[in-house]
Amino acid sequence: MRVALWGPLPPPDGGLTRWMRTYLDAAPAAGIEAEVIDTSPHSAAVDAKSRFRPARVVRAGESLSELHRLLARRRPDVVHLCTTLFWATARDGLAVELCRRAGVPAVLHLHFSTQIIDWLRALPWPTLQAVRAVLGRAAAVVALAEELREYVQGLVPGGRVVYVPNPVDTEVFHPAAAPRASGAPLRVLFAGLITPHKGVLELARAVLAVDGLTLALAGPRAAGCPADYARRLDEALEALARQGRLDLLGEVPAAAMPEAYRGADIACFPSHAEGLPNVVLEAMASGLPCVVTPVGAVPEVIEGEEGRVALSVAPRDEAALRDALRALRDDPSRRAHLGAAARRRAERRYATRTILGEYAALYAQLTSAAR
Incomplete structure (x- = not known):
């Protein structure tokens, strides 16, 4: 299964970049051949108080161009788009549309939970309809929490919205071989x-x-x-x-x-x-x-x-x-x-083999439906 993975790589190191790294490390064992489109601007020379940063705008255009070339030349089976919505909604909506026109299923993966619900509830009606259109055009939406899955499903009743939690590598992260010395703080x-x-x-x-x-x-x-x-x-x-x-x-x-x-x-x-x-x-x-x-x-x-x-x-x-x-x-x-x-x-x-298996099963369903 060839997957184009759209999302940020470090630096900086954060929750989403950790997810990307875990996914890429575990993908081969799940039969997934992943190619990354790095959406991070990797720039410190930006205004820390503003979400609409010049480096982000430039990188958004570059990422969309990379995706367009990838769809035209190597045509992956699935495009997995990691997003937090908010400022990135317009960029990711364009990415979903590129996938639709190329006939490649797009998975829109929401990497926040209650923050997204609060944001959606506060949107003016016209803006909410635009976001609903982005969610509805994706072949599938992945939510990190069951509460978010239910909320998004209500926004796009005919869409495929699934709950898949984050993975953790239980072979890398494991208990210490021996307990720490007693008596110490x-x-x-x-x-x-x-x-x-x-x-x-x-x-x-x-x-x-x-x-x-x-x-x-x-x-x-x-x-x-x-x-x-x-x-x-x-x-x-x-x-x-x-x-x-x-x-x-x-x-x-x-x-x-x-x-x-x-x-x-x-x-x-x-x-x-x-x-x-x-x-x-x-x-x-x-x-x-x-x-x-x-x-x-x-x-x-x-x-x-x-x-x-x-x-x-x-x-x-x-x-x-x-x-x-x-x-x-x-x-x-x-x-x-x-x-x-x-x-x-x-x-x-939450072991990587379990979660990556769920992604592989989802991809197989989407590619089968797209044929």
């Missing part, structure tokens, strides 16, 4: 962009309030953070640093992230909004007990046949976050139980 790991909506300020304050914990931050600080937020975050981090309870790892290379998880005792992702965060899947596959917030597709991820495999607290609830971390600190058996259950769930539902 427990290491709480956050991985991701340090920005207000990721809840890092609440996490830093919660760790500061619970003795016996250290905080490891694996990720860069976002440009353009509000000054008041930056000041309060710096105060909390400096207090942790004075006590020797802070490890600022910075932007960790993707190849080093598995060891970062295996060097932790607890993973914590207290986001205010998410799609389906890869870091949660990676921490689960690494056998870590997790503290999360019920945003985006996270509730679906942590609930299954294994029961609830993580502790869940409300977004922005610093007291609840503090209590959850304290509960895990005080109960080693609970940490072990949650970590083992999370690992089992990651292996059963």
